[in-house]
Amino acid sequence: MTSSKNTSLSRSIDRVAQGILGLLALVSGALVVLIVCFLFKGAWPAIEAGRLESFFADPKWQPGSVRDPQFGVVSMLVGSTLVTLLAVALALPVGVAGAVFHRFYAPPALERWNRRILELLIGVPAVVFGFWGLSVVVPAIVRFVPESSGQSLLAGGIVLGLMILPIITLTSQAALQAVPPAQLQAAAGLGLGRARTIWSIALPAAKGGIGTGVLLSLARAVGETMAVVLVCGNIPQIPTSLFDPIRPVTSTIALEMGYATASHKALLFCAGLILVLFTAALVGWLSFRRPAIDSGTGGA
């Protein structure tokens, strides 16, 4: 009798737990939907008023101007894209090289410490990166190119690059660790040297994992705000050189949301919506792209 009571009790506890867990899981999923709805609601006045056209057609961004208000956001989208791509271009070779070194050359103890330091680097707040960029990177750029103000696309790329470096390194390292030992054994059995084993066997096998790291860091970099506000110069223009100031979409939102009114605010919501959609597209690509060839052995 007691045991059957216990069973029914544990069953109902289980049912309650299931309900609570399900609700909590639902909340986090619903939050994303709510945020997107919220952005839509905020952006709706601009969409309804047909502002989206001027959003992409206007050459300039001067929403506050009374005589000639312009709402062109293209320069900022270009700025966001360029600074993100520059950051990945700088961080990818360094990150992959670091991962290769730690996987194939470094003693295991060093590899462990390096991983800890990288994990720490992920935790450094963006504002600290921005501050460091402002007080180190920007003056360094001025020293080499005196005619620039230092706050530039390049400064943003370097600082963002450093911020995503640990993501790329750690994901690359994990991808290289996951190369099946059978592949490395096959390479050794054929008398392949370390360089060719890395270049022709390990890196191709780790390509998928490294790509995932790149997409993750793209999503991180395109949404980064604090660091780029501090080092990019914040002039909304399409840059003609690495040393021109730019103003990414995120900076614009952060700088103007505080005082924006009415239609201006709605346009900032539009910009935010575009960023979210861009990130969603990246994440979608991440989850639906063809998985890397199963590099296991044996098979059909």
Next chain:
Amino acid sequence: MNPSALSRQNELNCSTSGSGCIVDCGTSNLCVSELSVFYRDHSAVRDVSLNIPTNEITAIVGPSGCGKSSFLHSLNRLTDLIPGCRVTGSIRLCDGTEITHPQADILSLRRRVGIVFQRPNPFPQSIRRNFEIPLKEHGWHNRDIPDRMEAVLRDVGLWDEVSDRLHKSAIALSGGQQQRLCIARALALDPEVILFDEPCSALDPIASGVVEDLIHSLKGKVTVAIVTHNLAQARRIADHAAVFWVRDNAGALVESGPAARVFSDPLDPDAALYLSGARG
């Protein structure tokens, strides 16, 4: 083959590999003496001395855990890949190259002593790349690679099956095809010895038969040492047999000689029980 023919063949084999032949191993391509393999403090193989005759098939048999694979992997220094693994003793190629020497050129050594593993392990890239990567590493010119690839794929009977899809992934092949590809890949480097580590045990019976016939066909062309759990297979293809057994917690060689004699009239009592199917 009579002894003088064998020794002639040995000289021939040695002369093609370029340097003078040390004939103290007789007709052997690989002379192993007092080889021990340790994993940290544990010895997996103890004091094995065995000659592996040139261009013939030597089967290494014994129960699981008796050090056969450790022994085989030490023959081309794959044991180097295992942290904490240590090998003592001597393994000589017929030209006197000492495989266990710390300064030995491991990469060219592994070209001369190839290996095929239990599970087929083609690189998950195109069939063509599976040949290009090792051949380039060992100094082949791009223009010579297609001919070499075709020749060895023909040798393993795979050419007609894959010639129209050399650019496709090797992983898409069946298990038996993958294993033949791996054998072709090893053959492409023109090795003197090929080590087979239970090459058929991950294959279905039909594919296993094809691979077995293929290994049998290598007799007379290349020296073969094959570890197998399949005694019937060893009987069918081996010219020489070596039986490993666990003695004092370490793998030891308890019986070796011409296959016909070892299988019909083993001297060691454990080997006799094992080969008759009564133990192991």
